[in-house]
Structure formats: C-alpha cells, structure tokens
Amino acid sequence: MSDYVLETRDLVKHFPLSQGIVFKKQVGAVRAVDGINLQLRRGETLGIVGESGCGKSTLARMLVGLETPTSGDLFVQGKNMAKMGGAERRRGRRNIQLVMQDPYTSLNPRMTVGDIVGEPFEVHTDVLPRDKRRARVQELLALVGLNPDHINRYPHQFSGGQRQRIGIARALALNPEIILCDEPVSALDVSIQAQVINLLEKLQDELGLSYIFIAHDLSVVRHIADRVAVMYLGKVVEIGTEDEIYENPTHPYTQALLSAVPVPDPRLRGLRDQIVLTGDVPSPANPPSGCRFRTRCWKAQDICAEKEPVLEPQAKSPHPSACHFAEVRDVVHAAE
C-alpha cells in the first residue's frame, strides 16, 4: 500500500461553455482545475488556500466524488477511484467525507439532528445494524461536544457553531480516514471559530484523521495545517510545509497573498512588506499563456508568457514553486 491516504495525479476539471439553443456547440471551457498533483499523508493536515475562483471548491467536489474529473486520477488509499465498480466505489467513498462551508444551508431544516447525523447509515446500510444506530448517533453528538439528549431537535434550534458541529458529526459517522473541510469556519464569528478549530484538532488527535482543509483565511490555515498548497487559476503555484510557505514564500502570488493579510497588531502598521496587486484575476475560460499569474506579476519577463513554469524546487526555492524567478521574500513579519 502506498504511503499516501489520498493522491491526485494531473486532476483536471473543465466545464464546457456552449452556444446556441437547438444546435449546441462547445465554444470553449472554463478550466476550473487544470492539472493538480497532491499527496496527503496519514494523520496530516493539508491546507489549500487561494482566492475565489481559483478552483479550490471544484477540487474538493472532485475529491469527494460530487464531480467527475475531466481527466486525471484520484487514488484513495492507493486505489484508483475511477477504476472501481459501483459497489466498490460506494465503499471507497466512506473513507473520505466532507464538512461543508455554510452550516445554515447544508442541514435539512425538516430533519431532526438524529436523522441528519444518522443518514449516512441509511445510505451505507451494512455499516451498522438498525438497532444500534441511535446509540451511535448520540455517541457522535457527544464526541463533537453537543448534548446527546438533543437528538430530536431541529437545526434551527442550534446556533451557527453548534450547526457546524452537527455537520462534523455527520462527516464522522462512517469512521472515515480523511475529512475534507471546505471553508468550515468562514461563516462563523471569531469567538465561535476558535471553538470549532479546537474541536477539529482534538478529533484529529483522538481518531487519527487526515484533513484536507480548504480556506481563504490564511491565518486559520497556518494554525491548523502541516503542509500548505497555494492555488491560482486552477493550478497549484507553490506547495510546502507550513513553515516554508509562511516564513519563506518564494512564489510572487503567495507573497502578495500573505502580505495582504492584516495582522492584528497595530505596532506592525506600515512596517510589513506590502504588495498591493493591481487588476483582477483573469477569467479561467481564457487563462493567460505561459505563467497564469504573469498579467498581475511585477517580476514578469518575456519568458513568463512563453514557457509555463513547472511546480518543482527552483534554484532559490528549496520547496516546489511554479515560478521562473522564485526567490524567498519575507512578507509576514515586520521589516527589521
């Protein structure tokens, strides 16, 4: 068996753009995810960061099987998901579960908490006999810090943070090895956010889970992730350990992204290296040639338009960075 619990090879998702009503013809494609290679080790947390439209949610949907890849392979525990038959794939999916972003819309308002958390057992009927399910649901509620006696309540009787706990309990129901968290705390208030982050960390310690943690909040990702991948326009532009990415970022986009995050310390005002990017993210239907970041990059040269940089260690970047001119620049700490 491979060392990785999850691995993607050249994963691609293009959404076709068509024109015409009766005679539809494809006129192009939104290249939402365009060749992603990621590995997730057992017990590790891999953070994926990027701005809206960079393809991180499409990637998440492919990983849990909600979206079929256009091309490329997805291996869960060494097995290629695309090559599996129906029954085997259903079984395989149990190992990777999703915690969704919005705790207000991801829970059915007409179902009780017990039904919501117990629904995975209705789908995967062979996991647990019917008479043991209610007890297991109560156990799960207790595990995520909810009162097991609230099993018959409805989602509207809970606050945002508690609802996110219900979502987490549902994801844990089938004893998965991998939990994919898509912006799990971005809809929550700061004082509640910390409670949920602490819960996720506690569960990882107790159950030996591996996390893929997708978020746009770079401070939260730094706190929880062991390794971090930075995405831009459907591609990973830099990947490394949390230390490498935050202390020694080498890709200009990572540097711009990090420098834009305000640090809650007024003494650092004006002392940090600030890079303000101009313009907007180009359309993924028509990405720039060569390096996709070149239209907004201050380092761009002719070569950037001609040759697409490869995600690998560069002369001045010990960790993989997809830039011809990758070089360390500290943008997180105050100068001097």
Add this chain to the structure above:
Amino acid sequence: MSTDVNVKMDAIPGLDPNAMPLQVKDLHVEFRTRNGIAHAVNGVSFDLQPGETRAILGESGCGKSVTAQAIMGILDTPPGFVTGGEILYRGVDLLKLPEAQRRKVRANKIAMIFQDALSALNPVFTVGFQLGELFRKHRGMSRKDAKARSIELLDLVKIPAARQRVNEYPHQFSGGMRQRVMIAMALALDPEVLIADEPTTALDVTVQAQIMALLAELQRERNMSLVLITHDMGVVADVADRISVMYAGRVIEEAPVNDIYASPAHPYTKGLLESIPRLDLKGQELSAIKGLPPVLTNIPRGCAFNPRCRYAQDVCRHDPPVPLYQVSSARTAACHFWKEVKGDE
C-alpha cells in the same frame, strides 16, 4: 471636489462648524418583534474628530450595523425604533430634525458604504445612472453634467476605462470593482463623515488590501472622518485610531488602538484577541470564549457577558458595569474587574 450648488446647511438651526462632525450619546434602539422586544442597541456613545478613524468592532448581533443605520436614519421602522439618545452632527441632534432637513445631511455630510455591493446597487440601472442620481437629486444637475461627474468619480476610485464602464450594469463589475462603485457613490457629495459597514468582508484578501488602501488615501486627501464597522481585528489594527468594542448592544471597551491590542481591559476583548490565529506566529494555543452571545430579547442581568466570563463574580450577575470605568484618561471599560483583566498580561 467642490460643491457646485450650495446646499443650504445654514437652514439647519444651531449648526456649529466647530463642533465635532459626529457624536453619538447614549443611543438606544429596539426592535419590536413577535418574540418580544429585542434590545439591539443599549446606550452606545462615541465621538468622532475630523480626519479620525473610529472602528466599531463586534460580532454578529452586537448592534454595530443597527447603530450605523440609526445614524444614517435608514432604520426599518417598524420594527426598529430609536428609543433614546442623541446623534449630533456638528452640534445638531439629527433625531430631532424633520425628515426634509435630515435628507440634506444624508449623503451630503454623512455617507455610508454597505457590505454587499451587489445587493446595494440597483441591477436594472447603469452604474452611471445611479451615481448621477445623487447629483441630479441633491445638486439639481442636468443628466449630461451628472454623467460627466460620474465619470470623474469612477476615475477617482481608480476604475479603469471609466468612460466606457459608466454605461455598464452592476453585474458586469467584479466584486472589488463594485465595492469601488459603492465608495464612489458615498464620496460623490463630498461628505465629512463616512460610515463603512464591513466594506471588505465579502472580498478576497488581495482585493481587500486594494480597497483599504484606496479608502485610506481618499480619507487623507479629504480629511474625512471614518467610522469603520467590522469584526476583523486585523483590518482594525491596520487602519483605526480609536476602537469601540461592542457586545450585546453596548460599548464594553473604548480605547486608542495600541492600548487595546497591548492590554485589553475587558475580558471579551481579551478573549477575542486570544481566539484568533495569527499569520505571523505559529502553533499558539487558541483559547476560545466559551458559550454563545446572548439572545437580544433576553440579555442576561447584570453584565451581559457574565455567563461567558472567566472573571465573573456575584457582583457581575447583579450590577451592570454602568457607568463605564475610567481605565486611563483616554480609555474606558465596562468591567468591574478591569484591573485584574488588564493586569495579568
């Protein structure tokens, strides 16, 4: 930008040009709902000097947006009612002005930027028409002149190709560009006070940086006062001069920006600071504030924060910390035990 047609502000009696541009005194707002009376704002006071940036920091439901709506006079009535207090613009209480005069203050003197630019803009009119409307209604300009001014404004907020984009509709703009249109709209009539309600919450960080830089630049150029309403402690640390932290409709701490981050004097402020992960530090323990914010129809007796507070004693459950304790000459806190909170840094 100079004002073309002089708005007759002198028509408002008692206007004192030397008074503060904005002063809120003991403001109370309640919402009369089917489930009882929700006490959204319970005695908020703050003032604003010319050119100053005041941050109002708090989580959802703390009353920060309702305070802004009350200042602008755009509260939904019913169910919302201002039940007490004063909102002074240059010494004149806006709450006592007839609507016709209040309208002259709105957008002219005190303007507002909303969080969600897409729903704040009208989808069936061009951006130019909506911007021009301000000049047509408030300044009596012709359509042609108003459009020319709209283009100037789009240039001011650094929207490229303003001459073409003025004829486009809001959905044709990206999120950041839309927020620039909102800023242009707020600045159109050259206000003295700008209220920004979560101006960058819906935006990506790189766009947030662009918008905050633009706001800071425009504020400096015009010596405008800014009320920044937000929950983001990072943004506040970057731009604010003074901070009012709100909880359950009250200002629970008020201080210059450096003091609050260095030594918070209220357990809630302290808890907030300890519960956010920081970009430039690794592996620090996050100590979450336990429990949930109170329901506004049923705010706890005594100090509203007492059920979640690790410093709470019996006195906190009975006596609200009113009036505020003076922590130093420039700062106040609503906590009986502010010395302990501030001391054990």
